[in-house]
Amino acid sequence: MSKILVLAGGVSTERDVSLITGKQIYNALKRNGHDVILTDVYLGYELPEEYEGMPLAELFTKDIDWVKDIPDIREIDPDIAGIKALRSDGDKNFFGPNVIKLCQEADVVFMALHGENGENGRIQACFDLMGITYTGNDYISSAISMNKGLTKDIFKAYDIPTPQGVRLKKADYLKLKEDGRLECSVGFPCIVKACCGGSSVGVSIANVPGEFEMALAEAFKYDDEAVIEQYIRGREFSVGVIDGQAMPVIEIAPKVGFYDYKNKYQAGATVETCPADIPDELSEQMKACAEKVFKALRLGAYARMDFMLDSNTGRYYCLEANTLPGMTPTSLVPQEAAAMGISFDKLCDRIIELAKGKGR
Ligand SMILES: Nc1ncnc2c1ncn2[C@@H]1O[C@H](COP(=O)(O)OP(=O)(O)O)[C@@H](O)[C@H]1O
Numbered sequence: 001m002s003k004i005l006v007l008a009g010g011v012s013t014e015r016d017v018s019l020i021t022g023k024q025i026y027n028a029l030k031r032n033g034h035d036v037i038l039t040d041v042y043l044g045y046e047l048p049e050e051y052e053g054m055p056l057a058e059l060f061t062k063d064i065d066w067v068k069d070i071p072d073i074r075e076i077d078p079d080i081a082g083i084k085a086l087r088s089d090g091d092k093n094f095f096g097p098n099v100i101k102l103c104q105e106a107d108v109v110f111m112a113l114h115g116e117n118g119e120n121g122r123i124q125a126c127f128d129l130m131g132i133t134y135t136g137n138d139y140i141s142s143a144i145s146m147n148k149g150l151t152k153d154i155f156k157a158y159d160i161p162t163p164q165g166v167r168l169k170k171a172d173y174l175k176l177k178e179d180g181r182l183e184c185s186v187g188f189p190c191i192v193k194a195c196c197g198g199s200s201v202g203v204s205i206a207n208v209p210g211e212f213e214m215a216l217a218e219a220f221k222y223d224d225e226a227v228i229e230q231y232i233r234g235r236e237f238s239v240g241v242i243d244g245q246a247m248p249v250i251e252i253a254p255k256v257g258f259y260d261y262k263n264k265y266q267a268g269a270t271v272e273t274c275p276a277d278i279p280d281e282l283s284e285q286m287k288a289c290a291e292k293v294f295k296a297l298r299l300g301a302y303a304r305m306d307f308m309l310d311s312n313t314g315r316y317y318c319l320e321a322n323t324l325p326g327m328t329p330t331s332l333v334p335q336e337a338a339a340m341g342i343s344f345d346k347l348c349d350r351i352i353e354l355a356k357g358k359g360r
Pocket residue numbers: 163191193197198199200201203229230231232233236258259260306308319320
């Protein structure tokens with residue numbers, strides 16, 4: 001049994017998803033018999049009057065329901081400005097009150113964060129320096145995987161099939177637009193993404209130049225760099241890898257449109273099939289490719305790679321690696337684990353074991 005702090009929330013566009021993930025992990029770890037608390041990395045936790053003077057470590061064994069106020073997923077983007085206004089001490093320090101102290105009291109911090117800080121390696125680097133043991137990937141692999149441009153460069157270097165694409169800086173985009181020289185060099189249709197986004201936020205398909213400009217404007221709302229990629233028409237898949245071993249391939253088939261934010265998180269919007277109904281040979285190839293990506297990006301604990309299968313050519317392409325994939329029981333990695341006979345609760349414990357085994 002361990003003292004575990006589930007770290008969730010934050011101020012990224014994926015704040016709500018993270019809280020839902022955190023809640024489910026918290027419940028699973030409690031069922032597994034651990035002493036668990038859940039803290040919002042940004043809002044932190046102030047000891048209530050009744051606990052004044054109590055050592056923070058004792059919170060782990062107090063009978064507190066840490067997840068009762070966590071809302072269900074909302075369709076609109078989280079109100080980040082509203083969240084920021086809740087911090088009475090301003091937001092110079094990303095970590096809310098007592099967060100670091102509580103992390104230091106825990107045996108393991110379960111990273112239930114998504115997007116920006118959390119998935120981009122900065123918190124991991126900070127924790128390394130502070131001697132805090134955490135789940136998931138280290139700072140360097142997280143940072144590279146979070147950046148779709150850098151990921152693409154590595155994919156190319158390692159011969160990992162990835163859609164043809166280019167990067168564009170916001171400053172260059174503004175200049176090209178001003179000069180009337182904005183062109184889509186990868187051709188149409190293309191897909192435009194914020195370089196360091198996630199959950200399909202800032203991702204749009206463009207079929208004509210007007211849409212291309214709109215797609216870029218949307219991506220630049222979230223990042224100063226965009227990735228413009230050849231659009232692959234066909235079926236979509238994802239493959240989790242845990243401790244270097246690929247899990248069964250899952251197919252993701254949105255009922256309408258592509259796998260955007262709504263289709264990712266609205267119940268019933270997407271049909272997911274695991275193991276995917278594809279020939280064994282293709283499944284083995286995609287799994288081997290996911291393991292190759294895991295190695296190339298220096299991933300270490302668990303991750304999930306996204307794939308598109310071109311329906312014209314039958315070729316598959318890896319889109320990206322997710323270093324802190326969704327972890328509700330209906331998320332993709334838990335579904336893949338279930339297909340291998342590993343329950344959600346067992347998967348959560350396995351991830352804790354992997355973190356402990358890293359011996360930071
Ligand atoms: N090159 C592409 N061709 C077709 N669809 C794509 C392509 N790139 C992304 N998509 C669609 O957009 C979704 C989000 O893109 P992805 O690169 O996985 O970024 P993220 O999940 O981090 O937002 C994918 O799940 C897929 O449905």
